[in-house]
Amino acid sequence: MAKEQIKVVVCxxxxxxxxxxxxxxxxxxxxxxxxDRLSPVTIPRDFSSSPFSPKASVLVDTTSYxxxxxxxxxxxxxxxxxxxxxxxxxxxxALYWMMMFRSLGVNLPVILxxxxxxxxxxxxxxxxxxxxxxxxxxxxxxxxxxEEFIPILREFKEVETCIKTSAKDKMxxxxxxxxxQRSITHPIAxxxxxxxxxxxxxxxxxxxxxxxxxxKDQDGFLNDEELSVLQRRSFGKSIDTQELQFIxxxxxxxxxxxxxxxxxxxxxxxxxxxxxxxxxxxKLYSEKGRHETTWGILRAFHYTDSLSINDKVLYPKMDISDxxxxxxxxxxxxxxxxxxxxxxxxxxxxxxxxxxAFLFKTTPGIPKLWTETNFPFSTVVNNxxxxxxxxxxAQWTMTTFLDYRTTTEYLVYLGIEKDARLALQVxxxxxxxxxxxxxxxxxxxxxxxFSCYVIGKPHSGKSSLLESFVGMSFSESYTPTIxxxxxxxxxxxxxxKQYYLILQEFGEQEPAILENVxxxxxxxxxxxxxxxxxxxxxxxxxxxxxQHQHLQNLPMIFVALKAxxxxxxxxxYIQPDDFTDQLFVDHPLHVxxxxxxxxxxxxxxxxxAGLEPAKNTPGLAPDTARxxxxxxxxxLVATSAVGxxxxxxxxxFKLFRSLRSGST
Numbered sequence: 123m124a125k126e127q128i129k130v131v132v133c134x135x136x137x138x139x140x141x142x143x144x145x146x147x148x149x150x151x152x153x154x155x156x157x158d159r160l161s162p163v164t165i166p167r168d169f170s171s172s173p174f175s176p177k178a179s180v181l182v183d184t185t186s187y188x189x190x191x192x193x194x195x196x197x198x199x200x201x202x203x204x205x206x207x208x209x210x211x212x213x214x215x216a217l218y219w220m221m222m223f224r225s226l227g228v229n230l231p232v233i234l235x236x237x238x239x240x241x242x243x244x245x246x247x248x249x250x251x252x253x254x255x256x257x258x259x260x261x262x263x264x265x266x267x268x269e270e271f272i273p274i275l276r277e278f279k280e281v282e283t284c285i286k287t288s289a290k291d292k293m294x295x296x297x298x299x300x301x302x303q304r305s306i307t308h309p310i311a312x313x314x315x316x317x318x319x320x321x322x323x324x325x326x327x328x329x330x331x332x333x334x335x336x337x338k339d340q341d342g343f344l345n346d347e348e349l350s351v352l353q354r355r356s357f358g359k360s361i362d363t364q365e366l367q368f369i370x371x372x373x374x375x376x377x378x379x380x381x382x383x384x385x386x387x388x389x390x391x392x393x394x395x396x397x398x399x400x401x402x403x404x405k406l407y408s409e410k411g412r413h414e415t416t417w418g419i420l421r422a423f424h425y426t427d428s429l430s431i432n433d434k435v436l437y438p439k440m441d442i443s444d445x446x447x448x449x450x451x452x453x454x455x456x457x458x459x460x461x462x463x464x465x466x467x468x469x470x471x472x473x474x475x476x477x478x479a480f481l482f483k484t485t486p487g488i489p490k491l492w493t494e495t496n497f498p499f500s501t502v503v504n505n506x507x508x509x510x511x512x513x514x515x516a517q518w519t520m521t522t523f524l525d526y527r528t529t530t531e532y533l534v535y536l537g538i539e540k541d542a543r544l545a546l547q548v549x550x551x552x553x554x555x556x557x558x559x560x561x562x563x564x565x566x567x568x569x570x571x572f573s574c575y576v577i578g579k580p581h582s583g584k585s586s587l588l589e590s591f592v593g594m595s596f597s598e599s600y601t602p603t604i605x606x607x608x609x610x611x612x613x614x615x616x617x618x619k620q621y622y623l624i625l626q627e628f629g630e631q632e633p634a635i636l637e638n639v640x641x642x643x644x645x646x647x648x649x650x651x652x653x654x655x656x657x658x659x660x661x662x663x664x665x666x667x668x669q670h671q672h673l674q675n676l677p678m679i680f681v682a683l684k685a686x687x688x689x690x691x692x693x694x695y696i697q698p699d700d701f702t703d704q705l706f707v708d709h710p711l712h713v714x715x716x717x718x719x720x721x722x723x724x725x726x727x728x729x730x731a732g733l734e735p736a737k738n739t740p741g742l743a744p745d746t747a748r749x750x751x752x753x754x755x756x757x758l759v760a761t762s763a764v765g766x767x768x769x770x771x772x773x774x775f776k777l778f779r780s781l782r783s784g785s786t
Contacts (some may be wrong), residue, residue, distance in 0.1 A: 179303060
């Protein structure tokens with residue numbers, strides 16, 4: 123983003139032409155006989171300028187007579203335009219001015235300007251002007267400039283560049299001002315170290331990442347099409363054919379010349395520019411003062427002046443209410459599918475460790491959230507323990523649901539070109555309804571991802587349930603769960619609608635999680651498990667629900683695990699079926715890891731409980747309105763039955779009397 127305004131402080135010995143330079147820049151003409159110092163001048167940005175140019179620049183004229191004011195202006199400056207004009211003022215650049223800047227603690231870019239070069243060109247006194255032709259004179263001037271500029275550039279890293287100017291001839295005045303702006307908008311210091319003549323390490327890392335992201339077919343070369351795409355992204359226009367050919371020839375010549383690049387492959391005809399060639403190309407830009415080209419590339423990939431990616435891009439602000447959730451949008455899923463297919467080099471339908479490492483090469487590494495949740499075994503893997511496309515999408519779905527900032531961060535690192543927020547969508551806030559004096563969650567219509575907490579006594583089978591959920595085979599060995607575990611997978615419900623379910627068990631943290639009311643609000647459905655073959659197992663749930671009354675505000679599904687073993691009578695104040703009847707929820711579902719159909723039924727039921735919370739929320743007796751309808755239906759039937767009985771009795775009585783009278 124462009125800096126709002128930059129402050130350029132013009133300083134130097136009195137009489138070097140500072141005021142004339144400013145006046146010439148503003149009026150576009152030489153103005154003689156100016157006052158000693160001009161008031162600050164504001165120059166608005168030209169609409170044709172780069173979008174990274176400041177909206178305005180303020181030029182501040184100074185004089186060495188007022189040192190306190192000079193020091194004040196220097197301390198509040200963004201860039202220093204240091205001017206000298208003769209041998210005496212040149213000597214004071216190193217001996218006085220640069221020392222002053224350092225003593226003030228001013229670490230700013232300095233643009234060194236040799237002014238009054240009109241006298242140099244034409245001869246201040248006309249000496250030898252007729253004896254030296256123009257070409258020889260230009261060559262002599264260049265040599266003089268090199269002798270003056272190079273020692274300063276080598277000694278003072280603050281000096282970014284040097285230029286000669288003339289206010290009288292309007293020579294390079296605009297260019298000098300542009301260099302001042304460019305030192306802020308496109309600083310050379312973060313990119314290139316002129317003392318060793320190399321790109322700085324952070325620049326190399328950033329450019330390597332950009333090369334990898336731009337190499338769409340991942341063949342190690344930037345072909346013409348990939349270069350054109352990079353050009354359009356960086357500068358908004360296609361690369362010129364002649365310029366492209368010039369770049370290729372330059373790199374090819376450097377590769378075959380007996381110089382520093384002779385051992386590097388920079389360009390391969392028919393394939394494209396290599397990574398080394400891309401780095402060398404940007405090094406040449408910096409050496410030749412064209413580092414704004416490199417900055418154009420870096421800024422297109424959201425790099426800041428410190429060569430870190432902009433936090434506002436990595437973590438864009440999103441408006442999310444407390445009870446809403448964040449999911450991937452179709453754009454997000456499409457990007458992740460394309461990413462998976464690109465890096466599945468062996469086309470086996472899974473990403474192995476090497477493919478994953480290469481995929482995450484443009485990022486800080488596999489997300490911390492993933493390593494903490496035992497990826498890839500938190501989702502679906504194939505027989506070689508490689509994450510499948512189904513598991514890949516499920517893992518990102520879970521990541522987005524639990525911490526969407528990680529998703530936006532990694533989407534940017536992985537090269538999404540659009541705003542990362544477009545890859546996400548925010549669901550509506552949960553609504554509540556009331557029945558029989560109890561509030562409960564309303565049915566869900568816009569969510570595809572649901573979070574389920576798996577709660578139960580240790581050894582009840584929670585871990586095996588999670589492993590079965592992600593397709594892992596059942597193991598007889600038992601390992602107590604210490605740290606939290608998580609599993610995510612997709613499910614298909616009636617109507618071919620796809621949903622994602624996230625199962626979590628908390629190990630030793632379970633008591634603390636259950637006491638945390640705010641944490642429990644993040645849960646969509648509770649899966650309350652007990653071992654049906656262990657008579658002591660259900661009492662844990664009974665005590666838990668009575669101890670934590672807030673759990674009864676959530677939908678819950680009771681599950682009797684290990685149903686393939688002999689069922690035991692529970693040693694509890696109340697049996698599971700009777701307890702669920704009291705809560706007005708379904709009886710426990712009997713499940714076994716050996717019965718795949720029962721597992722699928724459970725996972726679907728958990729998802730449906732997230733979609734329609736009322737059906738599984740404790741304490742909700744049948745709907746009162748429905749009871750009233752049923753009552754009147756029963757009353758009508760009863761009335762009809764009574765009426766029919768009365769009519770039948772009356773008719774039978776009359777018939778009986780008539781028969782009796784006849785017999786008499």
